[in-house]
Structures are given as C-alpha cells and as structure tokens.
Amino acid sequence: MTFLLRRLAFYLFTAWAALTINFFxxxxxxxxxxxxxxxxFQGQLSTDAIHSLYVLFGLDSDDSLWxxxxxxxxxxxHGDLGLSFTAFPSPVSEVIGDALPWTLILVxxxxxxxxxxxxxxxxxxxxxxGSWVDGLLPVTTFLSSVPYFWLGLxxxxxxxxxxxxxxxxxxxxxxxxxxxxxxxxxxxxxxSLLPAATILISSxxxxxxxxxxxxxxxxAEDYITVAHAKGLPERRVAMSYAARNALLPNVAGFALxxxxxxxxxxxxxxxxSYPGLGFLLFRAVSAKDYPLMQGIFLVxxxxxxxxxxxxxxVYLFLDPRTRKEG
Amino acid sequence: xxxxxxxxxxxxxxxxxxxxxxRAVREVDLTLHRGEVLGLAxxxxxxxxxxxxGLTRLLPPPGVISGGQVLYHPVDGPPVDVLxxxxxxxxxxxxxxxxxxxxGAMNSLNPVHKISTQLVDVIRAHQPGLSRPARLxxxxxxxxxxxxxxxxxxxxxxxxxxxxxxxxxxxxxxALEPQVVIMDEPTTALDVVMQRQILSQLAELRERLGFAVLxxxxxxxLLVEFSDRIAIMYGGRIVEQAPAAQLYGAALHPYTDGxxxxxxxxxxxxxxxxxxxxxxxxxxxxxxxxxxxxxxPRALAPCDSRLPTLGPPADDPGRAVxxxxxxxxxxxxx
Ligand SMILES: Nc1ncnc2c1ncn2[C@@H]1O[C@H](COP(=O)(O)OP(=O)(O)O)[C@@H](O)[C@H]1O
Ligand code: SF4
Ligand SMILES: [Mg+2]
Numbered sequence: 001m002t003f004l005l006r007r008l009a010f011y012l013f014t015a016w017a018a019l020t021i022n023f024f025x026x027x028x029x030x031x032x033x034x035x036x037x038x039x040x041f042q043g044q045l046s047t048d049a050i051h052s053l054y055v056l057f058g059l060d061s062d063d064s065l066w067x068x069x070x071x072x073x074x075x076x077x078h079g080d081l082g083l084s085f086t087a088f089p090s091p092v093s094e095v096i097g098d099a100l101p102w103t104l105i106l107v108x109x110x111x112x113x114x115x116x117x118x119x120x121x122x123x124x125x126x127x128x129x130g131s132w133v134d135g136l137l138p139v140t141t142f143l144s145s146v147p148y149f150w151l152g153l154x155x156x157x158x159x160x161x162x163x164x165x166x167x168x169x170x171x172x173x174x175x176x177x178x179x180x181x182x183x184x185x186x187x188x189x190x191x192s193l194l195p196a197a198t199i200l201i202s203s204x205x206x207x208x209x210x211x212x213x214x215x216x217x218x219x220a221e222d223y224i225t226v227a228h229a230k231g232l233p234e235r236r237v238a239m240s241y242a243a244r245n246a247l248l249p250n251v252a253g254f255a256l257x258x259x260x261x262x263x264x265x266x267x268x269x270x271x272x273s274y275p276g277l278g279f280l281l282f283r284a285v286s287a288k289d290y291p292l293m294q295g296i297f298l299v300x301x302x303x304x305x306x307x308x309x310x311x312x313x314v315y316l317f318l319d320p321r322t323r324k325e326g
Numbered sequence: 327x328x329x330x331x332x333x334x335x336x337x338x339x340x341x342x343x344x345x346x347x348x349r350a351v352r353e354v355d356l357t358l359h360r361g362e363v364l365g366l367a368x369x370x371x372x373x374x375x376x377x378x379x380g381l382t383r384l385l386p387p388p389g390v391i392s393g394g395q396v397l398y399h400p401v402d403g404p405p406v407d408v409l410x411x412x413x414x415x416x417x418x419x420x421x422x423x424x425x426x427x428x429x430g431a432m433n434s435l436n437p438v439h440k441i442s443t444q445l446v447d448v449i450r451a452h453q454p455g456l457s458r459p460a461r462l463x464x465x466x467x468x469x470x471x472x473x474x475x476x477x478x479x480x481x482x483x484x485x486x487x488x489x490x491x492x493x494x495x496x497x498x499x500x501a502l503e504p505q506v507v508i509m510d511e512p513t514t515a516l517d518v519v520m521q522r523q524i525l526s527q528l529a530e531l532r533e534r535l536g537f538a539v540l541x542x543x544x545x546x547x548l549l550v551e552f553s554d555r556i557a558i559m560y561g562g563r564i565v566e567q568a569p570a571a572q573l574y575g576a577a578l579h580p581y582t583d584g585x586x587x588x589x590x591x592x593x594x595x596x597x598x599x600x601x602x603x604x605x606x607x608x609x610x611x612x613x614x615x616x617x618x619x620x621x622x623p624r625a626l627a628p629c630d631s632r633l634p635t636l637g638p639p640a641d642d643p644g645r646a647v648x649x650x651x652x653x654x655x656x657x658x659x660x
Contacts, residue, residue, distance in 0.1 A: 233417070318438070
C-alpha cells in the first residue's frame with residue numbers, strides 16, 4: 001500500500017510538472033507570436049480566435065504570471081482547454097472529445113486483441129520450443145521490425161482502391177451522420193478493418209517474441225524443474241508455473257502500451273486519414289493550432305501517467321514480491 | 327543389509343549428441359537400500375547432480391541418458407525400470423515414490439504462489455480424491471513436521487528465510503510419503519548452524535518415517551556422521567563405497583583420502599587440511615586408465631593405462647574401491 005501511495009505521489013508530481021510546463025511554453029515564445037500567426041493566416045482568423053490566442057500566450061491582460069497560472073489551473077479544473085482556432089469556435093475539449101473515441105476504440109481493441117493473441121502464441125512457442133513453431137519466429141521478427149505506417153501504406157496499395165471492399169481513408173462513409181445505428185456502425189467497422197489489421201500484425205509479433213523469450217528464460221528456473229519433479233500435469237507446469245511467471249514483464253508492457261494508445265499510432269491514423277486523436281494532432285501541428293496541440297499533449301501525458309499507474313497496480317497484483325508487509 | 331529400493335545399473339549420461347557429446351556419468355552402479363542414508367560425495371563437477379537428474383529423468387537439455395537401468399522396487403509389486411516408464415507412469419512415479427530436494431533451494435519455490443498452493447498442488451495431482459480441507463490439513467501437518475508454524479501457509483517464498491524455505495522443500499518432499507528422497511546439496515547455501523539444524527531434523531524424520539535418502543554433497547565431512555554408507559564419485563564414476571565409519575576410519579582410494587583432508591571434520595579427531603592438488607578432469611579429455619592418476623600421489627605402473635574396476639578389496643567384502651592399490655576380485659560384486 002505504501003508503495004502504491006509513493007508511486008501515486010510521484011505521478012501526481014509528474015502530472016503537475018507536465019501541466020506547468022504546458023503553461024509556460026507558449027509564454028516563453030519571444031516576441032508576439034500571435035501577430036506573426038495572424039499575419040500568416042492573412043485575415044482568415046476571426047477576432048474571437050485571435051483573442052483566444054492572446055489568452056493562450058498570456059498576452060491578453062496585465063495580470064501577473066501567478067494570477068495567470070492560477071487561472072490556468074482553474075480552467076483546467078473545469079475541463080476548459082481554450083478554443084481551437086482551426087475548428088473555431090469549438091472548444092478544444094470538444095474537438096478532442098470527438099476524436100478520442102475513434103482512437104480509443106480502434107487502437108484500444110486492437111492493442112488488447114494483439115496482446116491476448118500474441119501472449120498466447122508466445123506461451124505456446126516458448127513451451128514447445130524446438131518444434132515447428134520455431135520456424136515461424138523469423139517471420140514474426142520481420143513483422144515486428146516493420147513500422148506500422150509502412151505496413152499501412154502497403155495495405156492501402158494492395159487491398160484498397162476504387163471498387164475495393166476496403167476503404168483507403170476515413171473512419172466512415174462520407175455523408176453518413178455519426179449515430180449508433182447499424183448503417184453507421186457497419187461503415188465504421190468496415191473502415192477500421194485495414195488500420196486494425198495493420199496495427200494487429202505489426203504489434204502482435206512483439207508480444208509473441210517477448211513472451212516466447214520469457215518462457216524460455218523461465219523454463220530454466222529451478223522451480224520449473226521442481227514442478228516437473230513433483231509429477232504435476234504438463235498443463236499445470238506450463239500455465240501455473242512457467243507462463244504465470246513469464247507473464248509479469250509482458251503485462252507491465254501491456255499496461256504501458258495502453259498509455260501509448262492515444263499518441264502511439266499517430267502514423268497509422270495519418271496513413272488512413274482516420275479521424276482519431278493522432279490524425280487530429282497531425283492536423284493541429286500543420287495548422288499551428290496551438291490550443292489544440294496543447295490539449296492533445298495534455299491528454300497524451302495524462303494517459304501515459306495513468307497507464308504507468310495501472311502498470312504498477314497490475315504488477316502489485318501479480319507479483320507478491322512487490323507487495324510490502326504492513 | 328536390508329533389501330534394495332533403488333538400483334542404479336551401469337547408468338551413463340551424456341551432455342550433447344554425437345561427436346560433441348561429453349560423458350558426465352560413466353557406467354555408475356549404485357544401490358540404495360530401504361530406509362538407509364547413502365551419501366554421495368565428490369568434488370564439484372564430478373557428476374553427482376547429473377546422476378541425480380539422470381535417475382529421475384529430469385536432465386536439462388542437452389543431457390541424455392546413454393545407457394543403463396534404474397530399478398525401483400515398490401513396497402509391493404515387482405521392480406520397475408524408471409527409465410522406461412511412459413510419461414503418464416513417470417508423472418505418477420515422481421514425488422509419490424521418489425522426491426527430490428534441489429541444490430538451488432532458494433529458487434525451488436515458485437515466487438508468485440503461496441506456500442500452501444505449492445504444497446497442495448502436488449497432493450492434488452497425486453491424490454485427486456482428497457478434499458480441499460483435507461489437503462490443506464495435510465499441508466499444515468507437513469509444515470509442522472519440519473518445525474514451521476502452520477500460519478506460514480499463507481506466506482510467499484520471499485517472506486521466508488533461506489533456512490525456512492529449505493525446510494518447506496523438505497516438508498514438500500515428504501508430502502506423499504515417498505520411499506526415496508534425493509537431496510542434492512540441500513544445505514550448501516546455508517550457514518553452518520542452519521546446516522546442522524536441518525541435518526539433525528532430517529535424521530530424526532528419517533528415523534520416524536523410514537524413507538531412504540540419497541544425500542549428495544561436495545563436503546564429505548557432512549556425511550560421516552549422518553549417513554549409513556558413503557559413495558565417492560570422481561570424473562563421473564563411483565571410485566569407492568563403504569559403510570560410513572569404515573570409509574572415515576580408513577579410506578582406501580587416494581582420492582577419498584584427499585577429500586577427507588579437504589574439509590574440517592565436524593567431530594572426531596582433527597586432520598591436517600591438505601586438500602587435493604591439481605584440478606578435476608576435463609570431461610572432453612579424460613585421462614586414460616584411472617582418471618585420478620594425474621593427481622594421485624600414489625600412482626603405480628598400470629594406473630595411466632588400465633582402468634581399475636570397482637570391486638571389493640581382497641580383505642573386505644563389505645566395501646568396494648576402484649584403485650590399483652587394492653585390486654578387485656575378478657567377480658564384481660553388487
Ligand atoms: N547442461 C550441461 N551442459 C553441458 N555440460 C554440463 C551440463 N551440466 C553439467 N555439465 C557438466 O557435467 C559435469 C558434471 O556436472 P554436475 O553433475 O553438475 O557435477 P556436480 O553436481 O558433481 O558438481 C561437469 O563437468 C559439468 O561441466
Ligand atoms: S588407480 Fe592408481 S592413480 Fe588411480 S587412485 Fe589408485 S593408485 Fe591412484
Ligand atoms: Mg551439483
């Protein structure tokens with residue numbers, strides 16, 4: 001318990017530091033960044049958008065830095081991340097809120113499926129090492145070293161195209177109104193197949209390899225020999241002794257990869273123009289939409305921290321050695 | 327002498343296959359009698375662990391048994407060759423008839439499961455009919471047997487001291503009341519006080535329960551008071567075997583003599599500690615003749631060319647030695 005509290009305190013501190021840096025960065029840009037932005041956009045910005053920029057860069061008032069800082073936290077507490085100026089007048093929180101579910105569902109589901117399948121296959125490959133399963137290892141090694149986006153580009157080039165079942169971009173048929181009906185959901189699933197397969201194929205190999213290697217390492221431990229010597233059924237030795245111990249690093253890796261869901265598959269979303277957070281960040285950066293960028297970074301930072309905390313909790317749960325008495 | 331419970335016959339174990347194979351155990355003949363403690367001593371690398379792993383078929387790759395028999399005599403029924411048991415028969419045989427306490431005592435317990443889980447799972451695997459409360463009660467008894475309070479059942483291995491963990495392993499080894507318990511350097515990682523405690527407890531348990539022990543150690547002095555008979559291993563072969571007192575009183579093989587002068591005796595007369603000059607033989611380049619001859623202070627003419635066989639010396643049929651100083655009778659006794 002004390003362990004968890006210590007970690008929690010650490011993450012809270014990290015979150016505070018990240019958010020504080022988020023506050024200072026726009027204020028440290030020398031000169032008048034708003035003016036240069038306004039001139040770059042050549043009158044395309046509304047006055048409201050310009051005002052929101054001034055607020056962001058702390059150039060709107062004569063308040064002291066401290067007052068601005070307090071204000072910043074007050075706004076955060078209300079979920080107010082300012083106004084996006086590419087999607088003006090939508091607030092940043094709303095723009096992010098629209099994109100987040102796409103990423104969470106696509107990448108979340110594929111990450112979970114890839115972890116479960118990959119770990120399962122890794123257990124098998126590790127336990128039956130020396131059998132035909134080992135013949136598949138070079139393939140998985142190759143796949144795990146191929147970048148996501150490259151696989152995505154290949155998938156689009158080969159499978160998508162005019163008349164193909166697989167759409168090459170977007171999250172749903174253009175013109176459909178997002179709603180929880182069968183037409184829209186069907187279209188969304190159809191659009192998610194290629195990006196999902198891309199992520200699945202290239203991330204699953206990593207789980208297979210790491211689990212297989214851990215299984216091989218653990219198989220040489222004394223307690224595995226003891227388990228055999230006890231005459232326990234093969235299944236029990238493989239699962240309850242070998243896999244149970246080999247799982248520890250993989251599960252921690254899984255918890256961490258959950259934190260990367262939000263930002264980690266940016267390139268896949270870009271390749272497929274998928275309406276998720278990664279693609280949104282890409283557009284925000286190209287359009288120099290500072291409030292939006294800031295908001296997305298904030299979401300990414302927080303999700304990484306939450307995932308770290310989750311990894312700690314999971315580890316605590318799975319490995320009694322991390323539990324301290326009292 | 328009582329009847330045999332485990333007969334190892336001409337057992338050979340190789341590491342690797344074909345040309346790259348090295349032979350770590352060479353045609354070993356060794357008999358363990360019902361209820362006795364047989365000590366097996368030898369320098370590290372002499373093949374003691376390999377022998378133990380081989381006869382229980384637990385050899386890690388690339389170890390393979392290249393010949394021999396391991397006859398186990400059940401309490402009732404004809405002897406079986408452990409080396410020819412089917413996988414299912416082997417699983418049933420393991421732990422129920424022959425259990426092992428390993429050298430790596432510290433890592434013998436699975437770190438993620440409670441002590442109770444690890445005591446109970448072996449009982450459940452072999453006695454599926456037993457109810458859960460009965461299994462737990464048995465686990466509690468086992469802990470008490472080795473002097474650990476029953477509330478330790480819910481502990482994880484890392485919460486126990488090294489000595490306690492080794493006691494748990496000894497308790498676990500007795501879970502199914504096997505006829506044979508093999509112990510491979512069970513106390514090597516412990517301090518001397520703990521060693522003594524565990525050994526005397528083991529002796530007492532053996533009195534009470536009557537299992538036979540094959541006790542393996544590199545420290546011959548440990549065996550002298552604790553075992554009934556002692557076998558000495560060198561270069562993968564048994565080079566001498568005798569009742570403990572006789573071996574201690576008058577070692578016939580120069581290697582045994584060297585071992586006796588390598589460790590301080592726990593009791594009895596002090597010996598000068600001289601150790602054995604030289605180093606153990608390289609398995610890939612075993613000397614011809616007696617493997618010990620390059621290090622032997624008393625080597626004779628035939629020593630570097632002809633292998634001495636293990637057999638009783640002329641004047642004492644109760645022991646056996648493989649040394650040209652004590653040529654065996656032609657008939658090799660078992
Ligand atoms: N896994 C292995 N692969 C190859 N050689 C091994 C292996 N394990 C043991 N050996 C060799 O077998 C010989 C006997 O080892 P071991 O049985 O562990 O001796 P002891 O238990 O008497 O110290 C040693 O020379 C060792 O190098
Ligand atoms: S056979 Fe010869 S070399 Fe070997 S121990 Fe006896 S005397 Fe020494
Ligand atoms: Mg050993």
